[in-house]
Amino acid sequence: MTRAAPALLLLFAACASGGPPGSGTPARDAAPADTLPPGRTRPYVAHDWPHPRALDFPATSFRPPDAGGAAFVAPGGVRAFILPDPSDPVVQVTAVVPIGRLGERAGEAGAGDVVARLLAQEVAARLGTGVTARVETEQEPDLTRVTVQVRPEDGPHALAALVRALRATPERAATSDGGRTGQGYANPIRGLGGAAFRPAVELARRLATHPVAPPEPGRPIPAAAVRAIAMRGLLPGRVAIGVAGAIDRAAAEASLRELTSGWTASSPPASMPAAPATPSHANGERLVTMDGPGLTTWLALGHVVPEIAPADRAAMAVLGEILNIRLNIATRELRGLTNRALLEYPAPGHGAGLLHVRSGGRPESVAPLLVYALDELSRIREPAGAPSADELAQARGGLALGSWQASLDGARRAAATYATEAVRWGTLDRLLGWPAAVQTVTAADVQRVARQVIDPARLCAVVIGRIDEVERARHPRWPFTLDDVRARLHTAR
């Protein structure tokens, strides 16, 4: 690693025309052209700025908002996290409910998505056109989150609309006609990082059944299934609400008491008739190609992994950070094969799922992309691929200072995060202990988990694009073919 060593400064000072480093006098750009680096019309600037390694920073003073003080449980069992912020010109109310693909039983595939849509419709209907609101619905495999943002004077209406929608949706579900699973997972290509990225969807369908694989499009969803999953999930003891912004805590608590009064568990829904799970399309092929539109050919390479054990979650997160960087350096920065490679694995709480690399490139880039992705997935398991101290520090910082603080950045984000954690785990312990857990992860932990979760001998790939061209094309520098990829997949250990 280069430091701001005197020799280095002297080298570039020769190209600069100003005062000596550290003099505080700005250099002037009057250097004769023959002292300039090729191509440049102005010289480099000499400086005495320390290398980042030499910058000595104090510990960060970030503290998450007081979760204990924010917690409130209504008499009926609804949990809430109330974080007033008088300086906020907005009120945000978030409802988190345990409804998603993971909670769908046999015969209920797709019903969680229908309930999420019904919930969003109920919220919108109850807000009406008189309240100016931004409403967002997000669904993860294990839960659904509905967020309403309004001006402070509309805060009470938003809270009332959301709680009443939670209470009304099972009834609405009972009269719903079910419908069919959406077309989203059948669309050609949806964003590399999205749930509907088709190569990942097709890979999941080949390697697993529902609920690891999303439902196939156009399948009928019985009305009884919609009602059953709504009644299981929309219970006062299973939902959590985050309230934040320019609100008064006492008034919010009083509203929650009123709004949830008399909300009790409904009678248990009738059991769904047993139905076969969605069949897997597995046929032993390790590399599947499918024709698709576009100038880019998209791909997913991976296999199914079981739910990550609680003790390994921090190490898995560090592994994910490191692998993501390595994959991008290998495929993007060094070789220009793609704009992006993305490692995905099941998030905590999402159960079993796919560990896989997503990417895309021109036809001639596809085979080398797969080869170098496969190499990186294998390398991190080997002694020579052990994470360096720098890689560990970068990953720990990214997780403990970056994404963790981002999830708790201000009252609104914190209230939504607390409600999510409460529904997912029943406690905030995991969230609040996350920075400490991440800091203790070692290189050995990362490699141990890598050997557990990455099995090169099981990797499969799905490639979607102009397959004729992919088969014909050869990259001028890394002329691998899809047959080379097949061979590597069959011999990988």
Place this chain on the structure above:
Amino acid sequence: MTRPPVGAARAGVLCGALLAALAARIPAQLALGDVEEIVLGNGFRIVLVEDQRVPRVAASLWYRVGALQEHFGEHGATHFLEHAIHQGTTTIGVRDSALDARLWRRIWDTEQALIEERDARRNALRERGVFIDELAWPSTPRLDSLRARLYALEDEQAANRVFWEEYNWYRRHGAIFPHTDPVPATTGNEHMDIEVDLPKERLELFFRMEADRMANAVLRGWEAQRFTVLEQFIGRYNPPERGRFDEALYGVTGVAHPAWLDPAGHLRDFAFYDRAGMLRIYDDYFVPPNAVLALVGAVTAAEARALGERYFGRIPRGRAAPARMDMEADPPPGGEVRLDWHEPLEPRVVVRYRIPGVGHADRAAVDVLARVLGSRDGVAAAVLAERGAAAPAGASVGASAGRYGPSWPLGSPTVLDVQSSAARDEDLPAVEGVILDAVDRIRDGRLDPAVLRRVQDELDLEWRLVRSDRRALAAHLGRYSTADDWRALFSTVDERARVTVADLQRVARRYLVPWNRIIGTTRLDPRPAARGIGGGSR
């Protein structure tokens, strides 16, 4: 404002006093006076809003450079440069700087030889064709050999690099980025910005990294980046027909102004970028007076000034950036332009009007006009509802002012698009009729004031969400600084709130006129016979 019947059946549950108590907060304000501006001796500006609620700082550095200053044949070069300047500096991202400098000279010389060879062989290489394959780059054996040499030199360079060192130092110190790409930057027609949010204790890292990037960027791994950026570009052509249509619609929007070009570039030009052109942009525009740093968060003006002086203050002012970014657009051609697309795509109509840029006195009213036309319960929706069963199937009208929507303002003229899909090709004339009727309604002043109030309430909520979000506010201050002046953010917000029905009628009559209009249409079955306009060759 009229309140909705929130859960009317249970409305009595919430007593009035409770509602009043819950709503008692007066919304926090953000005024012009809350923004501090610091100008260093070399012209570098810092615009700052101190917000100590969370001990972090959003830093958003904006350069006034973009596709507006690009020459034909190098469209997208500024976006490419955005990637290229994230490959380190003279002191970052490299192990042995002396070796790096030697390699740079050899790479430069090799590229010069390649350009000479291409020039010498141009008559053999130029296709002079019409139906060219933009991804096929004609070559000669010597060109191939020189390219191989370039690649080999960059392999040597790579062995001496520390990849993504800047990004990884940011990660290590807890940076939050606007997107997950390792290049935390975006480039448009008028700007390039770099956005990083850090714990307040680590803010110095941003100044260290970005001052160095402004002064001492070294374009390493350039050939690999050419393909990385190309991949990013073609990934948007999904399907390719849609990308081609959007590009062509901008192509007929204006004839002599780069504001109508896609800042991501043109497929053809990826073969022609060279280091000299890219360094020209870097040397001309990456100078202190051509940049503004917006800071929002737990930092005081004194702290920001001290950091600014220590890092950016050391960079020479440099020569003034060329005036190419200030070019006025061509006036409307004096006739309506139509684009009937001949590749199959879903049935859709886009009715487009040229509108003034941010900073123009009419722009705030035009922003509101777009919302009034296309919002969920706006004028076009009302026209559709009135037609009842006669309304074209599948129509759903939306409208937006600004090429990238209102959150990405441009100082240059831009477009107001009113568009709708349709269920069938044959419904398209009726859909177009709905859009034009809605436009006529506003031009005639037939607008329910309640619709305008709802739109203004929506805009008010959006502004609240922006000003209460550190990163969004920093980005907005930077955007308006490059499009016009950061003060324009506040005046635009105020003007939008004051717009009247008469204002909308006035700007509609001025801009939403046939001779300022472009209409683009796509069809599932675009064969001429299917459209009933006769046969003939395509």
